[in-house]
Amino acid sequence: MWESLIESDDRTPLLDASEGARVSPPFRHHSAKECMMSVQSFLVRMGKFSRISGLVAALLSLSAPCLPAQDSQASIVGVVTDESGAVLPGVTVSATSPTLQRAQVSAVTDAQGNYRLTNLPIGTYEVTYALDGFRTVKRESVQLTGGFTATLDIKMLVGALNETLTVSAASPVVDVVSSNPRTTLTLETLELIPTSRNGMQALLAQAPGTRSNVDVGGNTAGAIPDFRAFGQGNGAWPVIEGVATASPAIYTSVQPGNYVDYTAAEEAQVNTFGNDAETPTRGTRVSLIAKTGGNAYHGTFLGSYTNPNLISDNIDATLAAQGIRGVPIEERWDAAGNLGGYLVRDKLWFYGGINGRVNNNDVLDCTKPDGTPCVTLLTQRFYSVKSTYRLSNAHKLIGYYQWNLKDNETGASSLVSWESRFHQTLTGNMGKGEWTGTFGSNVVATALFGFWNYVSFQDTVSQDPSRYDVVTQKRTGSSSLIYWAPNTFSFYRYQTSSTLNWFVPKTVAGDHNLKFGLDYMKGWSKFDSPPHGVPGDYILQFFNSAPYQLQAFNVGVNKQEDDRYIALFLKDQWTVGPRLTLNVGVRVAFDHVYIPDETKQAGTFGSIYPAVNFTRVDGAPWNTVVPRLHASYVLTKDGLTVVKGGWGRFAQIRGTNEMEYLNPLSLKSTSFVWRDLNGNRNYDAGEVNLDPNGADYVSQTGTTTAILNSNESTPITNEFSVSLERQLAQNMAIRVSGIYTRSSNNAIVVNPKLPDGVYTVPVTNKDPGPDGKLGTADDTGQTITYYEYPTSYRGAAFQAATRANSPGLDATYKSMEIALRRRLTRGAQAMASYSVTKLAVPAGIANPDITITGVRTPNIDIFGGNHTTEWSFKASGSYNLPYEVLAAVNYELRSGAPWQRTVLFTGGTTIPSIVLPVEPLGAEHYDDLHLLDFRARKEFRYKSQRFAVGADIFNLLNINTVVSLNNRSGSNFGRTTTAGGNTATLPFVPGRNVMLTLNYNF
16 A cells, blocks of 8 residues: 655656556466365364365365465566557567566567566566567666566557667556555665664664664664554564564564564565455564575675764763763674675575674663673674575575574663673574466466574573562662573474465456465474572562562473464455455464473472473464455546555464463462571571461462463454545655554453452552652652452462453554655655554553463552553655765654553552552653654765765764653652663663764675
8 A cells, every 4th residue: 555665766666556457466276285185184183173174175275285475576567558549469578677587577468458577576677568560668667676566557659669669757656456555665765764774673663653662873782672553562573584583472562583684684564554364463564575696796895883982971960860971882883794696697696694783882870889880782693695596487496594693791770780680692593495486377376484483591690699679679689680590582483384376357346366375383482490509599579678578489490382373364356446446355363372291390499389290281272264354446537546444353373471371380489478587688498488378478470270261262453444645746645544453352361269359358558659758748648559368368279370351351542644755766765654543451451461471450450551642753864965975864753651650559468568550651751752863975986886984873963861760659769770671771862973884885
């Protein structure tokens, strides 16, 4: 629907089809017996789906054997006529491009003058049209992006064949057929707009409607990328070279392990709503296509360096009063090089890339024992290779592999002492093998096998016991905030995918472009937490420095959860008439999660967590049929205004960690009253009654009693959208969209042995105000009452967990977006967008600790939920000045994130202390963020070589907007605090900094 394309020539079409609706490559039937049999076998194992499996197998018998869909291929279609408008059969249409592994691709127009060139790699093409008795027509600079179908309708004039007419005309910028909104970032966009080239964050920052990590010159390099659009973060679907890199475990907004080499990208596509049946989830979809080789050797080198002496001090009096001082960057640079070419011309191409980054920053709200600032140290490495082998003019093989390393020492902040930092070593792998081929004149097929994984090991620095003060929130000793180290997280996904397109023209009901597809994914997650040795298998809790509780863990665990997902989809782009196109589809999915056989030896606290021999447990299968119905209708005869919209239903994909509540090897803890009898501020035998049903028992995370709900069903999201698009002028268009989303049937974890009805004992406290002290001037006068259960329900005997669907926890999102674009023409391009979302989210739904592992209690409804509004405005552009000078800007204005003040309340018996909000979320907001980046670059040319030197200025306005503070009442309330994370970033926007850049291309 919307293509934020950056073209290099104003003759390149942005229209995915004209009113003739010749929209996609045609296809014919192809047998798939072996694939059908394997699918039937899987469905039989899923059980009770004989009718569905028969239908699915019948559909697959019409399609190719297990062939995947891809975003990396494109098409050129159209009709050829003479001066009078009569169609011309027999015209030879030929396309040439440096991206083809052969001299040209050709087709001949049929009796109706139609032609099709399909299965074309992305790139820039020259298309010629030749017929005896007519002048040859040449169309230049036709740029194709992934999944794009360019419609070129050509008029030929009578004349000699050797006369050539070169067509030069502006192309439409409104796609009147596709209902799938898409922002396409071509290589020119990725290179021109000033970003830090910081992987997924840099891609998301350029797309309308998205709200990712706030990055200033690369300060969030290494941070887990945040996939959030229109107030929603669940269901993100990142894809690299056709391989899904979404984590098999579910996390709100973020996608761990998605670290990619930005410099290796040839193109990226971002979808934020309107996903069709080919995409399994409703969330933000990012598809990255890597660079490739060619018949000419080509390469690049990119280097950047940020000099600490060129960083502006933006610390004002408020920050200085908190002891914050200095500039954040100690060392920051990155260097990347890549080379592409051929081993055998027109036959075997190769591409290889390497990228290294160092990002060492001071943590300005934290000091070491010697008084110097704490630091966070990050090194990243990326290696990628790609090969393309042409078997014949109709068939080729593609291989891709990427390896990355993240070495990180971080974790300290104003609340986490320097000794409590941790060291992380993360390695990731992903790759694919792919076959693509064309059969006859109307079948294109591909087959793909891919994999993605990462292993993240965290180790502690300190060998002292982990200590945490529940009042001051200060942590000391061994790392215990984000990672209670040592531990290892591992995630794996293997994928086979398939598609078949079949074009059925000229039926009674119009033209049909059918697409069949199959996805099979095998994923699992592992967690290993060995005994901690000297620091102890516990965390010591203090209350204003006084010994308070012992939190004993079941370490010595090595657990795994698995998921098997198979889905089949059918799409039809149905051209009903010259103005109306229906884009309809259905996706049938079978989702199965389970815990394999596992064992565990008894650890330090064997009386609480004895040895375990665990037999496989299968979760409730989620089997769904979800339709997607969209349409586009051209309102005006000139084809420049179109209205689009529709409805899509999306089924949540199971996360492996949704089984954690059932897994006895999941990390668990039990808290007891602790008496430090010898005053050594460490735990010694005899200081705690470790009977889980005894008088010292306080609480438990996780449970030793889990109950499988075999009737748990799939959470469902319904999305409605409508858009109006209008081409305002040549190369400029506007889109106005409205989106309504409703998430229902959400699943939560509950304790059936402690239902809401037993929380009958009220505990009432006065709100002490921000200073945390009663009887002072800031007391609010309000009282907060939480509820605990009677002592007759105390003890591990009343701890259990199960998952259940809750019909009363629906969430809604109402969004509006305006997007304006001028594509790159005559050296200038620009994009701008404004989006706003009103959220109505009940308490607990957006919190993975609640929806996945933690038990929901009625106290979460105290000022719970999210009923706020968020908005953002983005603008970017570039302009080529005289003398090969480039100037570019990137600006974002986003609403400040909402927050709420919380208080640590005490006084209960079975719940002796609890942290609760005392005001609605959104009663407080961070300041709105104004972030402006600027790029200036001078290019020099020598024959086919290009050199460029430049400077990127990030945070040109030198703002210091706070993005993270302590919201707990007490002595640290309102203190600017580095947020917990696996890569510490400043709790405020770092000062203006200058990145010097060097580019070389040949």
